[in-house]
Amino acid sequence: CFCNPGACQWFLQLSNSDIQKQYEAGHICSDYNDLIDGLPTGAVRVSFGFMTRKLDVDKFISMIEECYLSTPAERLKRMEISKLPNVLKHIPDRIKPHLKEICIYPIKSCGAYKIKGSWPITSTGLLYDRGWMIVDATGMALTQKHQSRLCLIKPVVHRDKGIMELTFIGMKPIQLSLEKPAEQKNVINTSLCQSKVCDDLVSGYDCGDKVADWL
Numbered sequence: 589c590f591c592n593p594g595a596c597q598w599f600l601q602l603s604n605s606d607i608q609k610q611y612e613a614g615h616i617c618s619d620y621n622d623l624i625d626g627l628p629t630g631a632v633r634v635s636f637g638f639m640t641r642k643l644d645v646d647k648f649i650s651m652i653e654e655c656y657l658s659t660p661a662e663r664l665k666r667m668e669i670s671k672l673p674n675v676l677k678h679i680p681d682r683i684k685p686h687l688k689e690i691c692i693y694p695i696k697s698c699g700a701y702k703i704k705g706s707w708p709i710t711s712t713g714l715l716y717d718r719g720w721m722i723v724d725a726t727g728m729a730l731t732q733k734h735q736s737r738l739c740l741i742k743p744v745v746h747r748d749k750g751i752m753e754l755t756f757i758g759m760k761p762i763q764l765s766l767e768k769p770a771e772q773k774n775v776i777n778t779s780l781c782q783s784k785v786c787d788d789l790v791s792g793y794d795c796g797d798k799v800a801d802w803l
Contacts, residue, residue: 591617600628601675627675638713690714692745694752696721697731699742716745716752716766721792722803741803754802762802764795 597607606627615621615629622629634648669677690707691700694716708715722730722738732738744753747766755761794800 596630599631601678602627626673638709692717694719694743694745695741695754696729697735697738698722699739701743701745720752720795754799759802762799764799768793 593607596602597604602610610621610624610627610629613621613624615624636645690703692703692707692714693700696718703714724730730738740756742755744755744761745766746753750766751763752766753761753763
């Protein structure tokens with residue numbers, strides 16, 4: 589469900605005991621158990637990215653209208669809200685989407701940084717999003733699949749100062765430059781390293797021993 593059990597549980601308003609019962613009933617990711625004891629086990633997620641075109645959105649909306657409903661208003665008219673399970677009664681209010689906030693993830697698999705105000709968009713998406721990653725001694729990128737505590741590393745971007753500050757519970761923050769080494773003046777002993785992300789080979793700059801020791 590969303591590849592994120594926590595978000596799924598929050599959206600469907602399932603309790604911890606509901607989740608436990610579903611797993612005890614044999615529910616696993618990508619199975620065909622849509623309902624267990626009358627409660628939903630997941631939902632369909634549509635992801636949009638910087639490469640998404642308006643045409644893509646229009647095609648998706650047309651499919652929904654053609655296959656499931658004409659308009660959200662007509663869907664609400666057909667929906668008997670009083671007969672919906674309690675866990676789904678909040679859904680009608682969410683049919684019309686509202687943008688609450690935008691977050692970027694400067695370091696792959698680490699915490700989010702909430703954007704405040706305007707933010708530049710580059711050819712690869714939002715500025716600084718997934719611009720850094722943490723690798724092991726072999727150069728492989730670390731992810732929360734194997735290192736769940738990565739989510740506790742919180743980056744704070746200071747664009748006005750040209751630095752990013754990393755924080756972690758019980759540790760002093762550390763800062764690193766937002767500029768690429770090639771863009772900095774008088775760069776000495778900057779090494780280019782190779783890594784692998786989802787079977788793709790990528791190149792990056794080593795941020796140095798100081799931040800490596802902190803990590």
